[in-house]
Each structure stands twice: as structure tokens, then as C-alpha cells.
Amino acid sequence: MTTSVSIKTRFCPSPTGLMHLGNLRTGLFNVLLAKSFSAKQQKASFLLRIEDTDMVRSELEFAHKLMEDLMWLHLDWQEGPERGGEHGPYWQSERSTIYRKYYDQLVEQKRAYWCFCTEMELAITRKTQLQSGIAPRYPGTCRHLTHDQIAHKRAKGMKPALRFRIPDNETIQFDDFIQGPRTFATNDIGDFIIEKADGSASFMFCNAVDDALMGVTHVMRGEDHLTNTPRQLLVLKALNLTVPAYGHMPLILGFDGKPLSKRNGSQSIEALREQGYFPIAVNNYLGRLGHHFENEKLLSLDELGAHFDISHIGRSPARFDLAQLKHWQKEAVLLKTDDEIWQWIANFVKDIVTPDKAALFTQTVKQNIVLPEDAHDWAKQLLTDECTWDEDALDNLHTEAGKHILDNLHAAIEEHGDDYPNVVKALTERTGQKGKALFLPLRSAITGRGYGPELVKIFLLMGKNALLHRANVAKTK
Known part of the structure; x- marks a missing residue:
């Protein structure tokens, strides 16, 4: 799709609740569409309009929260509330x-x-x-x-x-x-x-009229609006107003195959932010939800826009997959510096991780966390007496090799302290075990898990006394 005219996309949410993943994707795709034109040296902008004509359900608090969500995700609008423009007001309640x-x-x-x-x-x-x-x-x-x-x-x-x-x-x-x-x-x-009988404008009318009056050239929205389009075209034709181009995206489905909602996987953007998701992860996940990108790397918002192509939007519903969101979050975590990671997790672990251990703790767990709560779990597991042993860890300890490791672990640590390589060497000499037969029971004994951060870093983080205590407790499991 090429054009020499100025392109304008829009997002027009109703402030009747917190913004969720489904309506956010609509906003994101409209931002990316504008950016795709800008990347081709065409003038393009993104407009935000608040559709607050539902006087019963609309709340100012929700309007401010949705704008906060957009700004957190760097989905900035060039025209609309708090930005101004020549086509205002941008609150429909003020356009009667x-x-x-x-x-x-x-x-x-x-x-x-x-x-x-x-x-x-x-x-x-x-x-x-x-x-x-x-x-x-x-x-x-x-x-x-x-x-x-x-x-x-x-x-x-x-x-x-x-x-x-x-x-x-x-x-x-x-x-x-x-x-x-x-x-x-x-x-x-x-x-x-x-x-309506109360004097408020209906969506079918004001949505179409405002798009025309505000110079919107491309209306991209969910396919649940497809049957609204002929009605709105009739209104615009009757009023002799400019008609934008319309495109309708397939809906997002939840894990149960039904339209995405709070009941089947959707979360508010505010909740994602509070959990510690990074904006770049949310944008990369939602930007690929129903749109195919050749590049599988974590992309900036501008890069997503430059590669956004209407022809790459699928015609079948996309299915929300929390694992994929966490995949992009993990990619984002790995790009952060240790200082950035510590700032991100500090409030979740400060009651456990002392300042002198902050740097080493961050280096230890960085590869094994997706969200700050994961860092808290590892802090509790490695640095407190609240360590628990999961079923896999207990299975590893109860093997014949595991029992040999437990019988000799305290002595090896007593002799070599937090010197992990020498502890391993001593255990090999004492038990004859090596490879998985040694490392799985050792990891399970010290961490309560059969997976996790590098043991060499865990040993340094915990220190000799904590390791000795952990070896004694593990032997009782």
C-alpha cells in the first residue's frame, strides 16, 4: 500500500476499565502502521481519541490509566489528549x-x-x-x-x-x-x-464522524467491528464526509479457543507492568500476535514499525500464549546490564539480599529469571532457611549416587568451603561419581532444584557456613 498523502492512524479506546492485551494490540498495530509509512519517508502520524460517550461506565481514572499504559510502552501519540491538535477536542464527551x-x-x-x-x-x-x-x-x-x-x-x-x-x-x-x-x-x-435517548452519541455515529473530521486515513480495528463498517459508510456518505480505508484484524483467542478475556488468559497492562514485564517484551509479543515478522530477534519499536506489513497480518485468529510473552521477556532480560537488572529486582529481594551480595546475586540469577518474582524465589531458595526441595530434587537425592553424594558432601565443603571446583573434585574422589550422577544430586542438595544458576556462582554467593548448613538439611530429606 503506497500513497503520497499524509497518513493518519488512530486508537480510540473507551475508558470503561483497565486496558487489556486485546485492545492494546489494536493500538500497537496502529502505531506500527504509522511507523511503517514513516520508514518509507512518507508523512504519517498516530492519533489518540478517548471515546467516553458511555456516561454510566466511563471513568476519568481509566482514561488516565490507559494513557499511562500507552506512554509506558512508548506508544506515543502525536495528536490527542495532552498533545493537542487542530481537530480537538479529543474527548468525545466534549464534542456534543x-x-x-x-x-x-x-x-x-x-x-x-x-x-x-x-x-x-x-x-x-x-x-x-x-x-x-x-x-x-x-x-x-x-x-x-x-x-x-x-x-x-x-x-x-x-x-x-x-x-x-x-x-x-x-x-x-x-x-x-x-x-x-x-x-x-x-x-x-x-x-x-x-x-441515544439520554442525548449521548452512539458509537456507530460518533466513531465514524470523528474519524472523518480528524483526518484519519486508515482505520485498523478488530473484526468484531466488520459489520459496523457498512453502517458507518452509509453515515459518512449521507453527510458527504471523507471515508477512510478500513481494515479488520482477526481477534485474539484465549487458551480455550474463545475470544481473549480475563477468564482465559488476558491481563491488564497495569498488571503486566507491576509484575515487571519490560515494554519491549510486550511490544515484541503483541506485535507478532497475528503478524508475521521475518526477523526473529528482539526488535525496538521503530524496527517493528519498519518491518510491519499489512500483507503479513494473518486472516485467522491468533491465540494468546503466555509462554511466548515470557520468551520475549527473557530476551529482554538478557540484554540488560547487571546494574539494570538489580534496579529491576531490588524491591522484590531487598529483604533477603544484603547490599554486599547484590552484585553477585544479580550475576548468579540473571540467566534464570524472567520476572522479578523469580529473583525473589531464588533469593529465598539460596539465602534463607525457607528452601524447599521439589519432587525432582528429592528423586535425585534418593538415588544410590545421590546418597553417596549426601554422605560425603559435608566433609567436602568443610575441607574446601565455597571453592566449587575442589568440592567437585573431592566428591569425585570420595564417591567415584561424575557427570550427571554427581552434578544432579549436588545441585539438588544445595538448591532444592534440579535446575538453576551455575553452581560455581551459587557456592560463592552462599559461602561456606550456609553451604554446610544446607548439606546437613539436605541429608534429612
């Missing part, structure tokens, strides 16, 4: 005067009409249609109300919604830049609400 102008225009053109149907009446109609095997759609009950009928209902205190009048017997076609050509029949689309 703008919407009123277009409502009036549609009413005047007879492309919209007042609807007094109650929620109960609509629910009954929907139930009846479903029982009859008919796809639910508004039947046009209020479509032909006269001025007198409308005035009479208003006089009775009834508050109407405003519905868009769908034209009959038309075909709506558009080229989805992800899914390909799409066609919809207007006869399958019921007249829909564009202004």
Missing part, C-alpha cells in the same frame, strides 16, 4: 455540539428520524424475530411517525432516540485492506440509533 450539527443535517435530509420505542418493546421484538428464525433488526416501527405524532409523544414526556434511516435495496461494497473485498446488502441492516 459538533455532533448536533450533523444530527440536524440528517434529520433535515430525512436520513434520520425520532424513535420512541422502549427497551422492553425492542427486546420483545428481538425475541419474536429470533423465535421465528429471523435475524434481529429494527422493524421500522417509528419510521413514518408524523410531526403531530412526534409532538404528542414528546408532550407525554417520552424521550426519543435518533435512528439512521437505511436505504432499501442497495449494496455496500468496500475493500478491507486486511480481509479483502466485502459486500453487504442494506436490506439486511436495520435502522440503527445514532443518538
Whole structure:
């Protein structure tokens, strides 16, 4: 996709809760799309708009938290809240005067009409249609109300919604830049609400109008919005507003094959940040969730953008995989300096790791941690009496070779202290064991695990007295 015009993508979350992985991916892909154009020397920008028209569920706190999440991930917006721009305001709750102008225009053109149907009446109609095997759609009950009928209902205190009048017997076609050509029949689309009875704008209306007024050129969103697109195209056409290009990404599925939610694996971005995930890891994981990159290395945000290609977005749902997120987190950890790692884990281990052991502890566990809680687990395992022995470790100790190692471990440490190579040499001489038959029981005895950091570093970290104590305790297991 090439163009000489200025490109503008957007992300327009609703502040009704904490931002989760699913909606974050939408924001990230829109940032990457803008960056992909910038990498080709084309002018491109990313816009943030807060869609807070749901007056019951929207909360200012959530809006600020989602902006905090975006900034933490370096998904900066060039236009929007706290940045300004020529198309504001960027909070939809502040744009009611703008919407009123277009409502009036549609009413005047007879492309919209007042609807007094109650929620109960609509629910009954929907139930009846479903029982009859008919796809639910508004039947046009209020479509032909006269001025007198409308005035009479208003006089009775009834508050109407405003519905868009769908034209009959038309075909709506558009080229989805992800899914390909799409066609919809207007006869399958019921007249829909564009202004709610409480005076707030509906998503279907304000989302489309704002994209046009704000100069958005590319709308990339989840495929759950695909059926909204023909409705929004009709609104934009009726108002003679510019139509952006639309692309709809397959959804993300959870571990159970259902749409990703808190019940099947999704987490809030705030929770990921608190757990200690690095922004670059989250971006690399989500950037590859449903998009194929040739480069399998950990990439910066600009590098992800430079390699982002719409044609590489899959058409099948992507499945969330926590192991893959942890893979990219591990890659990010390995790129950090020891000082950076210590700053990252310090608050999790400061009650166990003394300042004089901070550097050695960091060097010891760096290769074996993904999150700060892992560092805490190793600190507790290596430097406290709270060490536990897992089943694999106990199995290693209960072998014939393991028993020989345990019988001679205290003496070897008593003689050589934290000099790991000489402890190993002494054990080999005393037991005749070598290779796994020696190292697995030795590791299991000292660490309570059959895996983990290098033993030579663990010996130096723990010191002779702690090693002697651990050898004695292990013998009782």
C-alpha cells in the first residue's frame, strides 16, 4: 500500500476499565502502521481519541490509566489528549455540539428520524424475530411517525432516540485492506440509533464522524467491528464526509479457543507492568500476535514499525500464549546490564539480599529469571532457611549416587568451603561419581532444584557456613 498523502492512524479506546492485551494490540498495530509509512519517508502520524460517550461506565481514572499504559510502552501519540491538535477536542464527551450539527443535517435530509420505542418493546421484538428464525433488526416501527405524532409523544414526556434511516435495496461494497473485498446488502441492516435517548452519541455515529473530521486515513480495528463498517459508510456518505480505508484484524483467542478475556488468559497492562514485564517484551509479543515478522530477534519499536506489513497480518485468529510473552521477556532480560537488572529486582529481594551480595546475586540469577518474582524465589531458595526441595530434587537425592553424594558432601565443603571446583573434585574422589550422577544430586542438595544458576556462582554467593548448613538439611530429606 503506497500513497503520497499524509497518513493518519488512530486508537480510540473507551475508558470503561483497565486496558487489556486485546485492545492494546489494536493500538500497537496502529502505531506500527504509522511507523511503517514513516520508514518509507512518507508523512504519517498516530492519533489518540478517548471515546467516553458511555456516561454510566466511563471513568476519568481509566482514561488516565490507559494513557499511562500507552506512554509506558512508548506508544506515543502525536495528536490527542495532552498533545493537542487542530481537530480537538479529543474527548468525545466534549464534542456534543459538533455532533448536533450533523444530527440536524440528517434529520433535515430525512436520513434520520425520532424513535420512541422502549427497551422492553425492542427486546420483545428481538425475541419474536429470533423465535421465528429471523435475524434481529429494527422493524421500522417509528419510521413514518408524523410531526403531530412526534409532538404528542414528546408532550407525554417520552424521550426519543435518533435512528439512521437505511436505504432499501442497495449494496455496500468496500475493500478491507486486511480481509479483502466485502459486500453487504442494506436490506439486511436495520435502522440503527445514532443518538441515544439520554442525548449521548452512539458509537456507530460518533466513531465514524470523528474519524472523518480528524483526518484519519486508515482505520485498523478488530473484526468484531466488520459489520459496523457498512453502517458507518452509509453515515459518512449521507453527510458527504471523507471515508477512510478500513481494515479488520482477526481477534485474539484465549487458551480455550474463545475470544481473549480475563477468564482465559488476558491481563491488564497495569498488571503486566507491576509484575515487571519490560515494554519491549510486550511490544515484541503483541506485535507478532497475528503478524508475521521475518526477523526473529528482539526488535525496538521503530524496527517493528519498519518491518510491519499489512500483507503479513494473518486472516485467522491468533491465540494468546503466555509462554511466548515470557520468551520475549527473557530476551529482554538478557540484554540488560547487571546494574539494570538489580534496579529491576531490588524491591522484590531487598529483604533477603544484603547490599554486599547484590552484585553477585544479580550475576548468579540473571540467566534464570524472567520476572522479578523469580529473583525473589531464588533469593529465598539460596539465602534463607525457607528452601524447599521439589519432587525432582528429592528423586535425585534418593538415588544410590545421590546418597553417596549426601554422605560425603559435608566433609567436602568443610575441607574446601565455597571453592566449587575442589568440592567437585573431592566428591569425585570420595564417591567415584561424575557427570550427571554427581552434578544432579549436588545441585539438588544445595538448591532444592534440579535446575538453576551455575553452581560455581551459587557456592560463592552462599559461602561456606550456609553451604554446610544446607548439606546437613539436605541429608534429612
